[in-house]
Amino acid sequence: MYPMLISFAADLLVALHLIFILFVILGGLLVLRWRGLVWLHLPAVAWGALIEFNSWVCPLTPLENHLRELAGEAGYTHSFVEQYIAPVVYPIGLTPHIQIYLGIGVIVINLVIYAIIFRRVW
Numbered sequence: 001m002y003p004m005l006i007s008f009a010a011d012l013l014v015a016l017h018l019i020f021i022l023f024v025i026l027g028g029l030l031v032l033r034w035r036g037l038v039w040l041h042l043p044a045v046a047w048g049a050l051i052e053f054n055s056w057v058c059p060l061t062p063l064e065n066h067l068r069e070l071a072g073e074a075g076y077t078h079s080f081v082e083q084y085i086a087p088v089v090y091p092i093g094l095t096p097h098i099q100i101y102l103g104i105g106v107i108v109i110n111l112v113i114y115a116i117i118f119r120r121v122w
Contacts, residue, residue, distance in 0.1 A: 003071040010067035017060045017089050024048035025106055028113030032120070045110050052103030055096040 023030075025048075027041040051058055 003073075006067050006071035007073060010064050010071065010073075013060060013064045013067065014089055017058070017064070020044070020060075021048070021089065025109055026113075028110050028117065031113070032117055045106060049103045049106050052099040052106065055099050061090070 023041070024044050027037070027044060031038045031041055050056065
């Protein structure tokens with residue numbers, strides 16, 4: 001039972017990782033509705049862009065791997081999270097070159113969203 005709970009925690013961490021990634025990319029849309037969220041969103045965008053530009057590994061990734069090891073898992077067992085969410089968070093063939101484009105994409109998407117926000121405010 002204990003390994004099953006740890007495995008569930010690892011799956012939950014992957015899901016939270018995906019939610020954070022979506023928040024980094026599209027969280028500005030939430031700022032349209034809740035302006036105070038800007039103080040959480042902008043640092044998240046900066047962190048997401050830094051991760052991509054520097055080819056850093058997000059701290060959530062080694063934590064997930066550690067949890068999987070504790071659960072006795074050698075690899076993915078094709079749960080829903082592993083089959084559908086993990087490939088989005090950890091795509092195959094991701095290179096530092098592609099990560100630069102992803103970082104640029106994060107910034108451009110958010111510049112467009114924040115331009116809309118500023119246009120509505122002024």
